[in-house]
Amino acid sequence: MAHHSRLSKIVIDVPPDGHDRELAFWSAALGQQLRQGEHYPEYHGAALHGQEIGLLIQRLGDGPGRVHLDIHTDDVAAEVARLEDLGAERVQLVDSWWIMRDPAGLVFCVVPEPGDALNDSNAHRWDG
């Protein structure tokens, strides 16, 4: 079974104290309104001007600020297994997505892309 994946989101994770200021900064810096998520109100995001990749600002419960990457895929289980084989480690399952850690210890996520949004023209196809 083949599946697809692509690097799809840049997520800026911000502790509560600095969140509103950070959100205002990046929205103005990029000239785009970052809309609050309905199901996940701790996220504000937008597609980036002229690009398929998107930016999210996430309000963290605690911990230091950081930037992390999201890989979107039409098969989370297959993609997580593929990345484990490459040396990444699972950290935690959150709802439908996996938090993972890359070989340098940096956190990234593997997130399901609903429907058939991913295809051979806009994502990498992995033949299993």
Added chain:
Amino acid sequence: MAHHSRLSKIVIDVPPDGHDRELAFWSAALGQQLRQGEHYPEYHGAALHGQEIGLLIQRLGDGPGRVHLDIHTDDVAAEVARLEDLGAERVQLVDSWWIMRDPAGLVFCVVPEPGDALNDSNAHRWDG
């Protein structure tokens, strides 16, 4: 005078010890060869599949690994001034680009895009 800018690169900064492993991981994870820079051999990069945004892996001299964002612009001075007005701070000028810090303290860079690669269709236009 108007100028343009856009979020253009995701940079994964890696200390020397874990660099080669990290580079191999992300190259395989994304299914793209990340080529070493000629002028700046501490960077390996590629445009991302189907997208205008690119990924770079940077070998750091020291300090912990992290992810940072690069904003590309056709007028570094104007863009840095604009971002300062929004609350960012200058950290250091490196060759032709500025390292800056956003309101949450996260590092990002403002990098000149040579030629007329940026225009109204692929970047945000700021009227000064």
